[in-house]
Amino acid sequence: MYIENQPVNLPILIEKQITLTIRREDLIHPVISGNKYRKLKYNLLAAKAQGCKTLLTFGGAYSNHIAATAYAAKLNGFDSIGIIRGEELSTRWEANFTLKLAYEHGMRFKFISREAYRNKSSETFKEQLQIEFGTHYLIPEGGTNALAVKGCEEILTSKNKGYDVICCSVGTGGTLAGIINASEPSQRVLGFSSLKGDFLTEDIRNFVSKENWKLQPDYHFGGYAKVSEALVHFINDFKQQTKIPLDPIYTGKMMFGILDLVQKDEFKPNTKILAIHTGGLQGIIGMNNRLKKKNLPQIEI
Protein backbone atom coordinates (compact mmCIF):
# COMPACT_ATOMS: atom_id res chain seq x y z
CA MET A 1 0.00 0.00 0.00
CA TYR A 2 1.43 3.38 -0.97
CA ILE A 3 -0.16 6.21 1.01
CA GLU A 4 0.97 9.44 -0.56
CA ASN A 5 0.21 12.19 1.94
CA GLN A 6 -0.80 11.44 5.51
CA PRO A 7 -2.10 14.09 7.91
CA VAL A 8 -0.65 14.07 11.42
CA ASN A 9 -2.72 15.03 14.44
CA LEU A 10 -0.87 15.94 17.61
CA PRO A 11 -2.03 18.17 20.48
CA ILE A 12 0.76 20.70 19.87
CA LEU A 13 -0.32 21.14 16.23
CA ILE A 14 -3.93 21.74 17.22
CA GLU A 15 -2.87 24.18 19.94
CA LYS A 16 -0.71 26.19 17.51
CA GLN A 17 -3.17 25.80 14.59
CA ILE A 18 -0.60 24.21 12.31
CA THR A 19 -1.42 21.63 9.66
CA LEU A 20 1.26 18.95 9.29
CA THR A 21 1.15 16.38 6.50
CA ILE A 22 3.76 13.69 5.90
CA ARG A 23 4.59 12.57 2.39
CA ARG A 24 5.22 8.85 2.86
CA GLU A 25 8.11 8.27 0.46
CA ASP A 26 9.25 5.60 2.93
CA LEU A 27 6.48 3.35 1.64
CA ILE A 28 7.92 3.14 -1.88
CA HIS A 29 9.95 0.06 -0.92
CA PRO A 30 11.32 -1.39 2.36
CA VAL A 31 14.95 -1.20 1.17
CA ILE A 32 15.08 1.11 -1.87
CA SER A 33 12.97 3.58 0.03
CA GLY A 34 12.25 7.24 -0.20
CA ASN A 35 14.86 9.51 -1.62
CA LYS A 36 17.34 6.73 -2.43
CA TYR A 37 14.88 5.34 -4.98
CA ARG A 38 14.43 8.80 -6.47
CA LYS A 39 18.17 9.39 -6.61
CA LEU A 40 18.94 6.08 -8.31
CA LYS A 41 16.17 6.15 -10.91
CA TYR A 42 17.85 8.23 -13.65
CA ASN A 43 21.32 6.97 -12.77
CA LEU A 44 20.24 3.39 -13.47
CA LEU A 45 18.75 4.46 -16.79
CA ALA A 46 22.00 6.24 -17.69
CA ALA A 47 24.09 3.21 -16.72
CA LYS A 48 21.90 1.01 -18.91
CA ALA A 49 22.10 3.46 -21.81
CA GLN A 50 25.90 3.45 -21.53
CA GLY A 51 25.94 -0.34 -21.57
CA CYS A 52 27.58 -0.51 -18.12
CA LYS A 53 27.10 -3.77 -16.27
CA THR A 54 28.56 -2.72 -12.93
CA LEU A 55 27.54 0.01 -10.50
CA LEU A 56 30.19 1.26 -8.09
CA THR A 57 29.48 3.53 -5.17
CA PHE A 58 30.67 4.66 -1.73
CA GLY A 59 29.33 4.71 1.81
CA GLY A 60 29.72 4.09 5.52
CA ALA A 61 28.63 1.08 7.54
CA TYR A 62 25.04 2.22 8.05
CA SER A 63 24.48 3.84 4.66
CA ASN A 64 20.94 3.69 3.30
CA HIS A 65 22.46 4.48 -0.07
CA ILE A 66 24.65 1.34 0.01
CA ALA A 67 21.65 -0.83 0.90
CA ALA A 68 19.47 0.78 -1.77
CA THR A 69 22.12 0.57 -4.50
CA ALA A 70 22.76 -3.12 -3.83
CA TYR A 71 19.07 -3.92 -3.97
CA ALA A 72 18.34 -1.78 -7.04
CA ALA A 73 21.37 -3.20 -8.85
CA LYS A 74 20.18 -6.75 -8.35
CA LEU A 75 16.64 -5.89 -9.38
CA ASN A 76 17.90 -4.32 -12.61
CA GLY A 77 20.55 -6.89 -13.53
CA PHE A 78 23.68 -4.94 -12.57
CA ASP A 79 26.66 -6.11 -10.53
CA SER A 80 27.44 -3.77 -7.65
CA ILE A 81 30.56 -2.75 -5.77
CA GLY A 82 30.58 -0.79 -2.52
CA ILE A 83 33.69 1.12 -1.45
CA ILE A 84 33.20 1.17 2.31
CA ARG A 85 34.74 3.60 4.81
CA GLY A 86 36.73 1.86 7.54
CA GLU A 87 39.31 -0.90 7.02
CA GLU A 88 38.46 -2.40 10.41
CA LEU A 89 35.12 -3.55 8.98
CA SER A 90 36.81 -5.98 6.59
CA THR A 91 36.90 -8.67 9.29
CA ARG A 92 33.55 -8.01 10.92
CA TRP A 93 31.19 -6.62 8.32
CA GLU A 94 28.91 -9.64 8.62
CA ALA A 95 27.80 -8.38 12.03
CA ASN A 96 26.60 -5.17 10.38
CA PHE A 97 22.96 -5.34 9.29
CA THR A 98 23.24 -2.89 6.39
CA LEU A 99 26.37 -4.44 4.88
CA LYS A 100 25.01 -7.96 5.29
CA LEU A 101 21.82 -6.91 3.53
CA ALA A 102 23.81 -5.35 0.69
CA TYR A 103 26.00 -8.46 0.41
CA GLU A 104 22.97 -10.72 0.23
CA HIS A 105 21.80 -8.68 -2.71
CA GLY A 106 25.02 -9.23 -4.55
CA MET A 107 27.15 -6.25 -3.58
CA ARG A 108 30.87 -6.88 -3.21
CA PHE A 109 32.98 -4.64 -0.98
CA LYS A 110 36.32 -2.93 -0.87
CA PHE A 111 37.11 -1.60 2.60
CA ILE A 112 39.39 1.42 2.72
CA SER A 113 40.87 3.57 5.48
CA ARG A 114 39.20 6.81 6.50
CA GLU A 115 42.09 8.69 4.97
CA ALA A 116 41.82 6.93 1.62
CA TYR A 117 38.06 7.50 1.79
CA ARG A 118 38.55 11.24 2.11
CA ASN A 119 40.53 11.16 -1.15
CA LYS A 120 38.06 9.01 -3.01
CA SER A 121 37.25 11.72 -5.56
CA SER A 122 40.87 12.10 -6.70
CA GLU A 123 41.79 11.10 -10.23
CA THR A 124 44.46 8.68 -8.96
CA PHE A 125 41.94 6.82 -6.86
CA LYS A 126 39.45 6.69 -9.73
CA GLU A 127 42.15 5.26 -12.00
CA GLN A 128 42.92 2.62 -9.37
CA LEU A 129 39.25 1.64 -9.26
CA GLN A 130 39.20 1.39 -13.03
CA ILE A 131 42.15 -1.01 -12.96
CA GLU A 132 40.75 -3.07 -10.09
CA PHE A 133 37.11 -3.30 -11.18
CA GLY A 134 37.13 -2.55 -14.92
CA THR A 135 34.51 -0.40 -16.62
CA HIS A 136 31.83 0.74 -14.19
CA TYR A 137 29.17 3.38 -13.66
CA LEU A 138 30.26 5.48 -10.70
CA ILE A 139 27.64 6.89 -8.35
CA PRO A 140 29.02 9.37 -5.80
CA GLU A 141 28.69 9.00 -2.02
CA GLY A 142 25.09 9.38 -0.91
CA GLY A 143 24.05 9.08 -4.56
CA THR A 144 24.08 12.82 -5.22
CA ASN A 145 24.70 14.06 -8.75
CA ALA A 146 22.67 15.99 -11.33
CA LEU A 147 20.61 12.93 -12.29
CA ALA A 148 19.82 12.27 -8.63
CA VAL A 149 18.58 15.84 -8.22
CA LYS A 150 16.42 15.38 -11.31
CA GLY A 151 14.90 12.25 -9.75
CA CYS A 152 14.20 14.09 -6.49
CA GLU A 153 12.33 16.80 -8.40
CA GLU A 154 9.64 14.14 -8.84
CA ILE A 155 8.98 13.96 -5.07
CA LEU A 156 6.75 17.03 -5.34
CA THR A 157 3.79 16.73 -7.66
CA SER A 158 0.98 19.12 -8.59
CA LYS A 159 -0.93 17.83 -5.53
CA ASN A 160 1.61 19.50 -3.25
CA LYS A 161 1.19 23.09 -4.39
CA GLY A 162 -1.12 24.00 -1.49
CA TYR A 163 1.55 23.76 1.23
CA ASP A 164 3.30 26.84 2.62
CA VAL A 165 6.40 25.12 3.98
CA ILE A 166 8.12 21.95 2.77
CA CYS A 167 10.52 20.19 5.16
CA CYS A 168 13.13 17.58 4.31
CA SER A 169 16.14 16.04 6.03
CA VAL A 170 19.56 16.72 4.59
CA GLY A 171 22.72 14.62 4.25
CA THR A 172 24.50 15.67 1.07
CA GLY A 173 21.65 18.02 0.09
CA GLY A 174 20.79 16.39 -3.24
CA THR A 175 17.25 15.60 -2.18
CA LEU A 176 16.67 19.11 -0.86
CA ALA A 177 17.98 20.53 -4.16
CA GLY A 178 15.40 18.51 -6.11
CA ILE A 179 12.63 19.71 -3.82
CA ILE A 180 13.76 23.33 -4.15
CA ASN A 181 13.76 23.03 -7.95
CA ALA A 182 10.24 21.60 -7.93
CA SER A 183 8.84 24.06 -5.36
CA GLU A 184 6.62 27.05 -6.09
CA PRO A 185 8.21 30.48 -5.59
CA SER A 186 5.67 31.18 -2.81
CA GLN A 187 6.65 28.04 -0.89
CA ARG A 188 9.41 27.96 1.71
CA VAL A 189 11.71 24.94 1.73
CA LEU A 190 13.40 24.02 5.03
CA GLY A 191 16.27 21.51 5.17
CA PHE A 192 17.09 19.85 8.49
CA SER A 193 20.76 18.98 8.48
CA SER A 194 21.82 15.64 9.97
CA LEU A 195 25.48 16.65 9.93
CA LYS A 196 27.51 19.31 11.65
CA GLY A 197 29.01 22.13 9.59
CA ASP A 198 27.71 24.56 7.03
CA PHE A 199 29.63 23.40 3.93
CA LEU A 200 26.29 22.13 2.63
CA THR A 201 24.87 25.46 1.57
CA GLU A 202 27.43 25.79 -1.25
CA ASP A 203 26.87 22.18 -2.36
CA ILE A 204 23.16 22.81 -2.64
CA ARG A 205 23.66 26.08 -4.51
CA ASN A 206 25.45 24.13 -7.25
CA PHE A 207 22.15 22.46 -8.10
CA VAL A 208 19.56 25.20 -7.56
CA SER A 209 18.90 28.74 -8.67
CA LYS A 210 16.04 29.69 -6.31
CA GLU A 211 16.35 31.53 -3.01
CA ASN A 212 13.21 30.28 -1.22
CA TRP A 213 15.07 27.87 1.05
CA LYS A 214 17.07 27.64 4.25
CA LEU A 215 19.04 25.06 6.21
CA GLN A 216 18.16 24.40 9.84
CA PRO A 217 21.52 23.61 11.46
CA ASP A 218 20.30 23.07 15.04
CA TYR A 219 18.93 19.53 14.95
CA HIS A 220 21.89 17.27 14.11
CA PHE A 221 22.11 15.86 17.67
CA GLY A 222 25.91 15.95 17.68
CA GLY A 223 26.51 14.95 14.07
CA TYR A 224 25.94 12.26 11.49
CA ALA A 225 24.56 9.01 12.98
CA LYS A 226 24.81 10.43 16.53
CA VAL A 227 21.71 9.93 18.64
CA SER A 228 20.64 10.82 22.16
CA GLU A 229 18.24 9.12 24.55
CA ALA A 230 15.88 12.05 24.04
CA LEU A 231 15.82 11.40 20.29
CA VAL A 232 15.10 7.69 20.78
CA HIS A 233 12.24 8.51 23.15
CA PHE A 234 10.90 11.07 20.70
CA ILE A 235 10.91 8.52 17.83
CA ASN A 236 9.12 5.95 20.02
CA ASP A 237 6.51 8.45 21.25
CA PHE A 238 5.90 9.75 17.74
CA LYS A 239 5.31 6.23 16.47
CA GLN A 240 2.93 5.45 19.31
CA GLN A 241 0.89 8.59 18.64
CA THR A 242 0.85 8.57 14.83
CA LYS A 243 1.73 4.96 13.84
CA ILE A 244 4.44 6.46 11.62
CA PRO A 245 7.97 5.05 12.08
CA LEU A 246 10.91 7.45 11.83
CA ASP A 247 14.58 6.61 11.35
CA PRO A 248 17.22 7.80 13.85
CA ILE A 249 19.69 9.32 11.35
CA TYR A 250 17.47 11.58 9.27
CA THR A 251 13.69 11.71 9.58
CA GLY A 252 13.61 11.44 13.39
CA LYS A 253 15.84 14.50 13.68
CA MET A 254 13.78 16.42 11.11
CA MET A 255 10.49 15.69 12.84
CA PHE A 256 11.96 16.59 16.24
CA GLY A 257 13.07 19.88 14.67
CA ILE A 258 9.71 20.63 13.03
CA LEU A 259 7.78 20.12 16.27
CA ASP A 260 10.36 22.14 18.21
CA LEU A 261 9.95 25.04 15.76
CA VAL A 262 6.16 24.74 16.07
CA GLN A 263 6.51 24.88 19.85
CA LYS A 264 8.67 28.01 19.54
CA ASP A 265 6.06 29.74 17.32
CA GLU A 266 8.36 29.84 14.29
CA PHE A 267 5.35 29.16 12.06
CA LYS A 268 2.33 31.49 11.88
CA PRO A 269 -1.09 30.02 12.78
CA ASN A 270 -2.73 28.31 9.76
CA THR A 271 0.61 27.41 8.20
CA LYS A 272 0.39 24.23 6.13
CA ILE A 273 3.56 22.15 6.44
CA LEU A 274 4.48 19.21 4.24
CA ALA A 275 7.24 17.00 5.68
CA ILE A 276 8.94 14.53 3.35
CA HIS A 277 9.49 11.09 4.90
CA THR A 278 12.63 10.12 3.00
CA GLY A 279 12.68 6.54 4.36
CA GLY A 280 15.84 5.08 5.87
CA LEU A 281 14.01 2.61 8.10
CA GLN A 282 16.46 -0.22 7.30
CA GLY A 283 18.94 1.68 9.47
CA ILE A 284 16.96 1.11 12.67
CA ILE A 285 18.25 -2.42 13.24
CA GLY A 286 21.90 -1.37 12.96
CA MET A 287 21.31 1.58 15.27
CA ASN A 288 19.54 -0.64 17.81
CA ASN A 289 22.53 -3.00 17.85
CA ARG A 290 24.73 -0.04 18.72
CA LEU A 291 22.31 1.24 21.39
CA LYS A 292 22.08 -2.23 22.94
CA LYS A 293 25.87 -2.43 23.32
CA LYS A 294 25.82 0.90 25.14
CA ASN A 295 22.90 -0.18 27.33
CA LEU A 296 20.75 2.64 25.96
CA PRO A 297 17.03 2.51 25.17
CA GLN A 298 16.25 1.18 21.69
CA ILE A 299 13.91 2.18 18.90
CA GLU A 300 10.68 0.19 18.95
CA ILE A 301 10.06 -1.78 15.78
Ligand SMILES: *Cc1c(COP(=O)(O)O)cnc(C)c1O
Ligand atom coordinates in the same frame (compact mmCIF):
# COMPACT_ATOMS: atom_id res chain seq x y z
C1 LIG B 1 20.26 9.71 2.43
C2 LIG B 1 19.08 10.16 3.20
C3 LIG B 1 18.78 11.53 3.36
C4 LIG B 1 19.68 12.62 2.86
O1 LIG B 1 19.61 12.76 1.48
P1 LIG B 1 20.62 13.76 0.76
O2 LIG B 1 20.11 13.82 -0.63
O3 LIG B 1 21.97 13.14 0.83
O4 LIG B 1 20.58 15.05 1.46
C5 LIG B 1 17.64 11.87 4.04
N1 LIG B 1 16.83 10.92 4.56
C6 LIG B 1 17.08 9.61 4.45
C7 LIG B 1 16.17 8.65 5.08
C8 LIG B 1 18.21 9.18 3.75
O5 LIG B 1 18.47 7.87 3.66
